[in-house]
Amino acid sequence: MKLPKFVVEKRSHLPVWLRVLLPVFAILLSFIFTSIIILFAKKNPISAFYNIFYGALGTRLGLMETIVKTTPLILTGVAVSLAFTGKFWNIGAEGQLYAGAFAATWVGIMKLPLPSPLYILLEIAVGFIAGALWGVIPGVLKAKYKVDDVVTTLLMNSIMIYLVTAVLEGAWRDPVTSWPQSIMIATNAEFPKLVAKSRVHFGIVVALVAIVLVYILLKYTKLGFEIRATGSKSEAAHFLGINTTKTIILTALISGGLAALAGVGEVAGLHYHLTENISPGYGYTGIIIAMLAGLNPIAVVLASFFFGIIITGAQYMSRITGITSFIADVVQGVILLTMLGMLLLQEYGIRRAK
């Protein structure tokens, strides 16, 4: 018997329907892989996924929690998308998030006598600047000295997280409980709640505004064009008169600032104080979101919501079925891998040989 042969060919163009379907395939494929793992644990994967979605969307409380989790993910997702568009490989959204949280706490615990809207604006501004400064260091190193940005951004995460830990174990340790966490920020520095009897806060507005601004930035502005051109081919962009050094630095600056806003929201909108583990890896999930969304800011919202569902639903599912909620991390990891596989399919097609 002759087996059918398959041939891999480079695509001459990518149909739009495929561009939309590939992330969906990636998600389905990751569900199948995850199901196999659940089966090994002698549990029912269908009930597991049903409970993830039911837990995240089926109840009012669940839906609100999903939105709460979606909020920081949108910001880290769009931060990474912007950076990757300009080929600044920012793996440092986690550290930048902590920089933002750190700065927002600093402003918040000063207990300034400011009207609430002004105080919130100040927190956002200082948080953004903190993340931008943290993000611009690897940007400058890349643009001026060609230092590998993957390494610097990744390693700077540890520096920032341990810096926060050091301050929380020392100067900022809560004097009453003596736990390694900061005191509460001022009441007038808290983000307002948007929905009664829920934890949904003003951060989601900040996140959606950021999405719109980044969309406009990339699509309609000079800087956006420079970022896209530099990301597309930096040698040519340089030859053609674009200041690529400046563009890379600005990309790093904005990306770092956006990721930091996620941290600002977690402190000022959700916890009202700073803890050592204020982020369960939102910065890293942002990378997966950016890939899943194909670096498109609008799609980032959908991808973030999807991950919000997985993270929120996994906890509910765990309580009901007894499967550990770490399965959410497995889903995330597998999606990243399947999506990277799907990106290959964007460039290459497979057909049956005649």
Next chain:
Amino acid sequence: MEAVVSMRGIKKVFPGVIANDNVNFDAYRGEIVALLGENGAGKTTLMKMLYGMYSKTEGDIFVRGRKVEINSPKDAIDLGIGMIHQHFTLVNPFTVIENIILGMKENGIMLKLDDAKRKIQDYMKRYQLYVDPDSKIFQLSVGEKQRVEILKVLFRNADVLILDEATAVLTPQEAENLFKTLKILKDEGKSIIFISHKLYEVFEISDRIVVLRNGKVIGETSPTETNIKELAKMMVGKEVIDIVSEKSRKVGNTIIKVEDLFATSKRGHMAINGISFEVKSGEILGVAGVSGNGQKELEDVISGIKKPHSGAIYFNGQNITGSSPKNIIDFGIGRIPEDRMENGIIGEIPIYENIVVECYDSKPFCNAFFLNYREICKYAENLTSEFDIRTPSVNFPLRTLSGGNIQKAILARVLSREPRFIIASQPTRGLDVGATQYIHSKLIEARERGCGILLISEDLDEILNLSDRIMVLYNGKVMGFADKSELSREEIGLMMTGTKKEALNEVA
């Protein structure tokens, strides 16, 4: 005589285009058959089907009389068919030997590098393909890399060799050496399929010429039956005349002055050794020379992407030495780069953005922050029709256009800004006859408007036809200047190989 390779009724359809239509093509033992046609005529597509890189839509392929299905290059290699691509497929950090034996079934678990080396050296001697077998690929010149590619194919016992635009990257001397090798191969009974759009070389080396136009075979001929003019007509479909410019009558003030310029190459040695020259407005100064004698560095320094070691460049009397590309553009200097796919365009972004990439930050294309895409698209649409850039829409990524249309887009970008000086490097390399004529006429038009042009080209005919004055470079030094028609082709050839103009009489 039975054909080694026979392609019958071949059709290839890409989405929206018929690349090959009912093509019949044969290659026989011991011949060099040229596949001649303009860019986009379907030559490479046809051969990629023979080499298993593309699938055919219709038709049959026979190898040594047997009907075959070739689904991958591996199938083709097993059938004794090898292809040398325009862009090399070598592993840079590996040595020549490692590259040649890479992926061969016979390798086994332990590599027998010494055996391979001996065998490779035999091949080198037999086919005059000399390369140091222990060098790493990145240390080699382009010509040497191509020799490695040919060795790779021969090492796999190919007796049908497909060469895709093999001379496009070679110096005239390297091309001569390649032709010698091809003749040895032919005498051994191998079949050579030589894809080209250069009439002269096809005429020089082929036994048989198959002409393709718009994906169809237009006819078959041989150098003994035809002449270059007829062949050109067959290829293009109409009479072709080389554009030869009259000497400029409106030479004005000095627009660019280069003084005692020194610059290093990427590898770090001094590639330009103290050259001085001037270009006046309304004249074309042609730079003749074998590639690698400082032309690339001269282009990079004037374009602003390389800082000179010493020396000065004046534009309109103003010292612009070491300016950034942005400043160079803003001074009103137009640049048509040699490496147009690497430097000239940002392939992934749309045509309209590529057209304005040098002026997007000025009125009316932007305000303080936003780009005015309506103006940009209108501008790009006007230019695509003015410069006859063939594209269904300016929204397409520029890389999707053909080579000739990409170069027209670069030309449109440069000329639309009415530069006072243009540096054009290899402006027609790899382009078909039609596009070449078009670009030549546009350069002459710019000169008539008073623009000064520095024309760097490896194509001596291009230099002789267009230039008002010629500067010959050798080893980073100026061998001399010549007015239009002052020196013969042979005399310039001598200067290109290191004879100073003053010494020409002694040599002759």
